[in-house]
Amino acid sequence: MDLTHEIRDFLMTRRARIRPEDVGLVAHGKRRVPGLRREELAQLANVSVDYYTQIERGQVAGASDEILGAIAEALQLDADETRHFFILVRAARSRSARPTWARDAPQVVPDTVRAMLRSLETLPALVQTQRLDVIDANQLGRALYADAADPDGGTLNLARFIFLDDRAPRLLVHWESSADDAVGILRVAAARAPDSPRITDLIDELSTRSDDFRTRWARHDVVGTTHGTMTFNHSALGRFALNYEALSIPRARGVYVVVYSAGPETRDADALKLLSAWAATNSETPHPTGGESRIG
Known part of the structure; x- marks a missing residue:
């Protein structure tokens, strides 16, 4: 990934979304492009136009x-965008400062995490990477994503x-939101691991094969959200909504445990109970990792 271009495009897209009147400036003359001009942004940031232009061009060594x-x-x-901006700048300054996990080292699920997954008998749980690979799951996690399993x-x-599977809009009720989040997560992952062939290859594949992905990727939006709500339309159980929380694993950088839950005494909680019963009678549910708990 070209970090100079990433910094430039990120700042330009953020600048384009701000109107002069939104920040107390008077717009003068006809504008060829939306948003603030460089000189207006420089004025707001209290830096010279030349200096801001240098930074927007990715020349950030002395900033x-x-x-x-x-x-x-x-x-x-x-907060997510600010963190992303600083990550891009620091990555551009020094390649040697990038974390070792960002260089495509194999990511292994620690035994303690596997044990935790197995102990979560009433809640679906996945282990996933920032590349959005699912590298482990408990029985309910496999059942929840049974409709997404690779044939x-x-x-x-x-x-x-x-982006590439016709089943996705049926399983994920709010597909647009899920698509936005996926692209935002990959944007953050690419900034943290700009030399990762696995991440770069995935982005290239999706950009080539999906107009929806390509359009979203050009926006340079980022997502650092670690919690929220997802609505599923399960082929066997119908529609229900689950809260999710993503928990980082300090021993395995860039790997997260995502746990799904429902409020007590709700229809969604009842759906979770039905999911558990369905999983128990469908023990051959495909494992999302293809039977493996390690990627390289």
Whole structure:
């Protein structure tokens, strides 16, 4: 991934979404492109136009955190976007500073995490990477995503499923939201591991094969959300909504346990009980990892 281009495109897309009147400026003359001009953004960030232009072009070697913070504030970046901006800048400054897990080292599910998955008998749980590979799951997790299982027994990649599998809009009721989140997560992953062939190859594949992905990728939106609600339309159980929480694993950087739950005494909680009963009678449910708990 070309980090210079990433910084440029990220800042330009953030600048384009702000109207002068939104930040107390008077718009003068006809504008060829939407949003703030470079000189207006520089004024808001209290830096020279030449200096801001240098940063927008990805020349960030000497930029201080104070200046970067001022630019983030002027662009009205949220917490996830600000974090993403700083990650891009730091990655551009020094390749040697990138974490070792970002260089496509095999990601292994620790035995303690596997034991935790098995102990969650009433809640679906997955182990997934920032590339959105599902590398392990408990029985209820397999049952929840049974409609997404690879017919050939390969590892389930949620991004590939969302954008390239016709079953996705049927299983994921709010498909548009899931698609936005998947692209935002991959954008963050690519910034943290810009030299990762696995991430780059996946992005290239999706960009080539999916107009929906390509359009979203061009927006440069990022997602760092670790919790939310998903509505499923399960082929055997119908529609229900589950809350989810993604928990990072310190021993396996870039790997998360995603646990799904429902509020007590709700129809969704009843659906979880039915899912458990269905899983018990469908023990041959395909494993999303193709039977493996390790990727390389």
